[in-house]
Amino acid sequence: xxxxxxxxxxxAIPAHNEAATIxxxxxxxxxxxxxxxxxxxxxxxxxxxxxxxxxSGALVAEHICNLxxxxxxxxxxxxxxxxxxxxxxxxxxxxxxxxxxxxxLIAEFDxxxxxxxxxxxxxxxxxxxxxxxxxxxGMQLFSRLVAVTAGxxxxxxxxxxxxxxxxxxxxxTQWHFIDFHAEALVYLMRLGFRVGEFPVxxxxxxxxxxxxxxxxxxxxxxxxxxxxxxxVIQADLTRRRAS
Amino acid sequence: MTALGVLxxxxxxxxxxxxxxxxxxxxxxxxxYGVIFVFGTLLAIAVxxxxxxLDAVTSASxxxxxxxSLSIGAIVIMLFLLVYVFTQITILSNRIMHLTQELAIRGxxxxxxxxxxxxxxx
Numbered sequence: 001x002x003x004x005x006x007x008x009x010x011x012a013i014p015a016h017n018e019a020a021t022i023x024x025x026x027x028x029x030x031x032x033x034x035x036x037x038x039x040x041x042x043x044x045x046x047x048x049x050x051x052x053x054x055x056s057g058a059l060v061a062e063h064i065c066n067l068x069x070x071x072x073x074x075x076x077x078x079x080x081x082x083x084x085x086x087x088x089x090x091x092x093x094x095x096x097x098x099x100x101x102x103x104x105l106i107a108e109f110d111x112x113x114x115x116x117x118x119x120x121x122x123x124x125x126x127x128x129x130x131x132x133x134x135x136x137x138g139m140q141l142f143s144r145l146v147a148v149t150a151g152x153x154x155x156x157x158x159x160x161x162x163x164x165x166x167x168x169x170x171x172x173t174q175w176h177f178i179d180f181h182a183e184a185l186v187y188l189m190r191l192g193f194r195v196g197e198f199p200v201x202x203x204x205x206x207x208x209x210x211x212x213x214x215x216x217x218x219x220x221x222x223x224x225x226x227x228x229x230x231x232v233i234q235a236d237l238t239r240r241r242a243s
Numbered sequence: 244m245t246a247l248g249v250l251x252x253x254x255x256x257x258x259x260x261x262x263x264x265x266x267x268x269x270x271x272x273x274x275x276y277g278v279i280f281v282f283g284t285l286l287a288i289a290v291x292x293x294x295x296x297l298d299a300v301t302s303a304s305x306x307x308x309x310x311x312s313l314s315i316g317a318i319v320i321m322l323f324l325l326v327y328v329f330t331q332i333t334i335l336s337n338r339i340m341h342l343t344q345e346l347a348i349r350g351x352x353x354x355x356x357x358x359x360x361x362x363x364x365x
Binding site for chain 1: 264267268270274275277278279282339340343344346347348350351352354355358
């Protein structure tokens with residue numbers, strides 16, 4: 001394995017019932033990023049995802065039951081922290097993210113010396129054209145809420161493509177999040193971590209189902225709003241205690 | 244409802260709100276349960292504080308379920324008990340979650356020791 005001198009990177013792919021795509025995603029990651037280690041967090045899949053990962057060359061962290069997206073990411077963060085990685089790159093298992101774009105993301109992350117860099121679908125256009133109405137309203141609302149509460153607007157708060165630096169590992173395992181979206185970004189930014197966005201393109205999901213059901217369209221904004229506000233309080237308390 | 248009743252209700256709502264928020268903050272109440280209590284309590288406080296809304300809700304509830312006002316006390320006690328039960332469920336669920344994560348991490352660590360060259364397929 002070819003590691004760049006000094007800095008080690010771990011690619012983490014949380015997967016829940018992604019048997020149709022996971023093998024292809026793992027193959028593309030390994031072909032494009034041979035110098036990064038690869039961890040798939042199989043989050044209690046029941047569709048044969050685990051079987052697709054056998055002999056794929058990826059490390060597999062197997063959740064014996066489904067814990068949800070944020071806990072799968074947290075497992076990856078914990079693994080990265082314990083194994084001494086310098087960066088954690090998260091990708092979706094449905095094949096929406098192109099691993100070829102990760103190199104540019106890592107370069108930007110290092111150049112700007114950020115703690116979190118988001119692969120953003122909307123930072124260039126700054127509109128949410130093509131996004132269904134309900135989701136568009138939610139994205140605009142949370143993007144503006146991040147600006148109000150953290151002092152900097154993030155246009156794509158729900159992107160699953162992120163580069164997370166070592167410094168941010170600890171706070172991400174000590175506080176609880178809904179989906180590592182707006183509430184996590186606000187928490188980190190209020191703690192003084194540097195968060196940025198970098199333009200990427202994504203392809204539409206062709207297999208499987210989105211993790212958001214119809215009922216979550218109502219529950220998700222309320223839960224995220226509550227955790228965002230609690231994150232502000234918690235981050236301020238943590239900073240006060242530290243000083 | 245008398246002014247004292249409204250004040251007592253609002254005060255109880257605030258106590259419940261602070262308790263629930265503190266439980267969520269410390270990870271002892273799952274936010275999915277907590278969000279129902281928080282927004283439900285906020286709605287109840289809003290009803291108490293807006294006289295016209297309170298009158299409408301009171302007349303509707305009296306027409307549908309004509310029970311003595313003392314039953315409100317029972318509902319409040321049940322609400323507090325419900326939060327307690329959900330807290331216990333969350334604590335148990337957190338333990339299972341930590342166990343699941345730890346098992347997954349140890350499995351991956353074991354695999355990385357036997358397969359050090361993760362860049363090469365086995």
